[in-house]
Amino acid sequence: MIKEGDTVWLKDKKNSFFIKLKKGEIFGTHKGNIPHDEIIGKSYGDVVQTHKGHEYVILKPTLYDIIMYGIKRKTQIIYPKDSAYITLKLGITDGMNVLESGIGSGALTIVMANAVKPSGKIYCYEREEKYLKNALENIKLAGFEEYVKAYHQDLSQPLPEDFFDAGFIDVREPWLYIENIKNSLKNGAPVGFLLPTTNQVSQTLEELEKYGFIDFEVVEILLRHYKPVPDRLRPEDRMVAHTGYLVFARKK
Amino acid sequence: MIKEGDTVWLKDKKNSFFIKLKKGEIFGTHKGNIPHDEIIGKSYGDVVQTHKGHEYVILKPTLYDIIMYGIKRKTQIIYPKDSAYITLKLGITDGMNVLESGIGSGALTIVMANAVKPSGKIYCYEREEKYLKNALENIKLAGFEEYVKAYHQDLSQPLPEDFFDAGFIDVREPWLYIENIKNSLKNGAPVGFLLPTTNQVSQTLEELEKYGFIDFEVVEILLRHYKPVPDRLRPEDRMVAHTGYLVFARKK
Amino acid sequence: MIKEGDTVWLKDKKNSFFIKLKKGEIFGTHKGNIPHDEIIGKSYGDVVQTHKGHEYVILKPTLYDIIMYGIKRKTQIIYPKDSAYITLKLGITDGMNVLESGIGSGALTIVMANAVKPSGKIYCYEREEKYLKNALENIKLAGFEEYVKAYHQDLSQPLPEDFFDAGFIDVREPWLYIENIKNSLKNGAPVGFLLPTTNQVSQTLEELEKYGFIDFEVVEILLRHYKPVPDRLRPEDRMVAHTGYLVFARKK
């Protein structure tokens, strides 16, 4: 039974929408309007009609569906192959306070928030207000707003000291902020970076070494899709060749 | 301040141990004994001595450290590059009831348990008692035992019907159990499989099609390590070329 | 000094043409005509004008340029990453008689012909007349026609016995012809196959085993391009994920 507060996925052949249900509200599509109240009380798999008679199936989106198809992208998002690994590599778990900067479109924030619940928090620092605003709407759609604190500032601003259990940094010139990042991390806390170019990797490693970080790991993750045809099984013709290098280290 | 119930990581140059602390217990190494009480109350980064005077540093292990270095492996484990992606692709989140079979050494179980907390559970079905026993010890070490229910049975036995929000299957011949798996899943629930050979992928896809599953994805994930040397940055000489193909589908 | 018989590469900003020069002939473009005689005697890097005054630079194409940009493609070609490896893995060298079927657009034929010269030959068997005709024109453009013998027949037809020093097979169902192929090869001769799907690989390996072939190798080759920017070095965003699996074996 679908209830207020649930996020539902409406789909027809061409379009799909993610809606967080609230009594009394109305969702407008170019095929007509749907009062949220007409969805509340239905079951997943049921159909709902707009006031013009156009039909949508109501599906229950997974967290993956929301991240991949639901969130509004105002930046390149960190893809599941990377965001899942980052979250596990940093050991994100219940009760941790995690530093994140920038927030991007919130895709990684959601994955990390899923891991710190119920008693941890993701602290996001983002200098572009439009990204911050969009990311927070995405995080709300996914239902994780209570696990996220967001600040409109960049890493040149003071951070809480000796506070974070882990951190992830996705900004263009992270080497400028290593001292500030280090001070904000607890002893032994892991930190990660996403960097598109080899030059950025070298420059970041150099600065991390200078500030005494240890336990370095530099990896890249490649995901290859196969055509799911049992008697003609083969990889797809093309694939994503690069999203970014991942650099990990630990504060000593 | 380290307290009872914490899992600590003792390290010297050669060896490392993960210990879940309990007042009154004694941890024995070949370099001498350490009462847990001597660790409780210390801080991370401190040193503790055995009764023979050998020193270990006390570190705070991350969840990643426990999975990679702490758990006892009686089977090939599902590596972070795969377990992290599986957990996100299946959309594992708070409150979900998740089917897992077999349990292996519990590495994936821990990652999924981290995502279903605080109100969900992983239900593990394993036919080898020795694997089950070892996995449960590993899960306890990681601190997730309250989120895991384990059964000493295989997938040919009856499962709860229309119950699971997601499932992950890592057994040699999953195609034998597709009907049973399907009945146990809720409508729309995603299910995944890890399969080492292309023949297994073909046979599993065929059976999934026969039972009306939809939304297929077949992928493989490659992780390449780089030598973290700023002025001589390059990939490692060798890498893992294959762990397994991942097959995902959704019950319709 | 450019002379008759040379293959030249005419280029403007948008288009490029490969022309094998012959006295008295005229090359027509939609920007006007160019008598071959106006190119003969010039130097590479010089400019030639059409009768309408449009200019083309005259370049000396490498064999690679001819294969990648010069040949007319009526089929998917075997790309350099694969054709180069195939030719080396089969040990193609001076004096060898090599079996090839089908001929495709002749891209692999050219690479192998380059290796058997001056005293060997590539014997091509192709059942589609239109492919055969096109491939032969491509081979002539590259200047290797004297090293290629082509037959309009498929592998179900009799082949010379105990004759070939090596073979390469790129047809949809090679397992149907293994006995015929085996009889045509000399003792110890290597043979290769290009196969897009894993099912084809399994079926071909099975048949090769049945006929007593030895020294199996199954590989796939991935080529990743980088953006050639010194201070922002990184892989391209996308890459070819699959052309085909390569299977090699040796007649015993």
Add this chain to the structure above:
Amino acid sequence: MIKEGDTVWLKDKKNSFFIKLKKGEIFGTHKGNIPHDEIIGKSYGDVVQTHKGHEYVILKPTLYDIIMYGIKRKTQIIYPKDSAYITLKLGITDGMNVLESGIGSGALTIVMANAVKPSGKIYCYEREEKYLKNALENIKLAGFEEYVKAYHQDLSQPLPEDFFDAGFIDVREPWLYIENIKNSLKNGAPVGFLLPTTNQVSQTLEELEKYGFIDFEVVEILLRHYKPVPDRLRPEDRMVAHTGYLVFARKK
């Protein structure tokens, strides 16, 4: 019928030897001696005995066998996946004069010599005498000595001007010699580099740009082996993750 001048491959269960046959000579193994004359006149597949009665099978090695198993390695060799692509990408063909430095163990030299025959030549510049000597023995074993000219000097020494149709450079600091290399190449000639680290790639690209080279390509080639088992087809567990980046450009 095996004749003088042929290179044969003697194999028992443990060892294998490549021998270039010469009447009157004797080949010594730790299992006894074999006069070359006892091999000359036999057929491939036949057996030959040492004077102590130990048996070896006589096989006909392919060029690939000689490169992979026959040549003595005093350096890391350039592997077939790379050497084959390099040779094709540079468009190496009959009649070309090709610059190579260093010579390494001659593996690439042999592959390129195979492509320039019968009227071209590979010009090798190597500063380490011991590498040069070993490479020349390897090249002789493969039967390509007439297509190779070797010099005991490095790239800081004068090279023939405006002479080479293509070049391949595998030295630690190629950026030191770009001007010299450029002067030695003909207009439009392609040149390639093998470079293990990203820093070397950046530095080489920078210098090539400075000297006006065009048509850059930076690639890496990955080769993945599969276990050749028809009903359990899957990649090998481990693979080579990196040999080197390949950089190509053309003199303008």
